[in-house]
Amino acid sequence: MPDWQTAAEYEKRRANFFKELEIVFADVAMAICADFMLVFLPAPTVSLRPALAGTAGPVARFFYGCPDNAFPTALAGTSYSFVQRLGSVVRNGTKLFAVGTASSLIGTVVTNALINAKKAVNSTGEVENVPILSTSVGYGVYMAVSSNLRYQILAGVIEQRILEPLLHQHKLMLSAICFAVRTGNTYLGSLLWVDYARMIGIQKAQEEHNELA
Ligand SMILES: *[C@@H]1O[C@H](CO)[C@@H](O)[C@H](O)[C@H]1NC(C)=O
Ligand SMILES: *[C@@H]1O[C@H](CO)[C@@H](O)[C@H](O)[C@H]1NC(C)=O
Numbered sequence: 001m002p003d004w005q006t007a008a009e010y011e012k013r014r015a016n017f018f019k020e021l022e023i024v025f026a027d028v029a030m031a032i033c034a035d036f037m038l039v040f041l042p043a044p045t046v047s048l049r050p051a052l053a054g055t056a057g058p059v060a061r062f063f064y065g066c067p068d069n070a071f072p073t074a075l076a077g078t079s080y081s082f083v084q085r086l087g088s089v090v091r092n093g094t095k096l097f098a099v100g101t102a103s104s105l106i107g108t109v110v111t112n113a114l115i116n117a118k119k120a121v122n123s124t125g126e127v128e129n130v131p132i133l134s135t136s137v138g139y140g141v142y143m144a145v146s147s148n149l150r151y152q153i154l155a156g157v158i159e160q161r162i163l164e165p166l167l168h169q170h171k172l173m174l175s176a177i178c179f180a181v182r183t184g185n186t187y188l189g190s191l192l193w194v195d196y197a198r199m200i201g202i203q204k205a206q207e208e209h210n211e212l213a
Contacts, residue, residue, distance in 0.1 A: 029110050030139065033103030063091045071156030089152060093144040100143030104136040135202050142196055147189060154185055 052064045066087035067080045112129045119127070159178055167174040
């Protein structure tokens with residue numbers, strides 16, 4: 001995925017690409033951290049779905065009973081209420097907020113270290129540090145809303161309801177198309193992230209810098 005991330009960044013920035021290498025690096029570092037956490041942290045719950053501890057409170061119980069996505073296909077003997085479907089969005093959104101904020105925190109700290117290292121070598125090229133808190137929370141919110149909803153639709157509607165019934169006898173083609181659709185979604189996500197970051201002003205400092213440069 002990082003390759004796509006870089007390509008998307010490049011299209012969005014073209015002229016400023018080399019001036020903004022630190023920022024691109026931060027976005028890629030963030031994407032790698034987020035991918036890593038998304039793949040490895042929730043992995044056990046995906047395949048095994050461990051039994052809920054007897055001491056679990058009512059909130060944990062409620063979210064445990066929610067489906068994997070908001071559009072589950074009804075298997076024999078299971079049905080989900082509207083509130084449970086909504087619960088799936090809230091549960092995964094909360095998780096994505098935590099993962100997004102944490103990985104962005106790492107990404108911005110690394111970026112600022114790079115910027116400061118560059119300043120130490122050449123103090124004439126003045127690049128502002130990236131604001132750590134607003135960038136991290138901004139990315140967490142982005143993951144919880146944009147990434148979450150896109151993935152809900154991707155997994156629940158496009159894959160489960162359209163591609164799988166259509167191609168269940170052509171497993172290889174199914175995997176290939178799912179891979180392409182997911183890659184496209186990652187690419188779309190990085191384009192949207194750049195727009196969103198500009199919109200909420202996370203990259204303002206960099207833009208001012210570029211106008212001066
Ligand atoms: C330092 O940075 C400035 C502005 O980016 C640049 O014009 C200059 O060539 C750099 N100097 C060195 C020694 O790299
Ligand atoms: C929600 O989280 C669960 C558990 O980690 C995961 O299995 C599922 O794929 C996620 N669903 C969506 C739509 O992100």
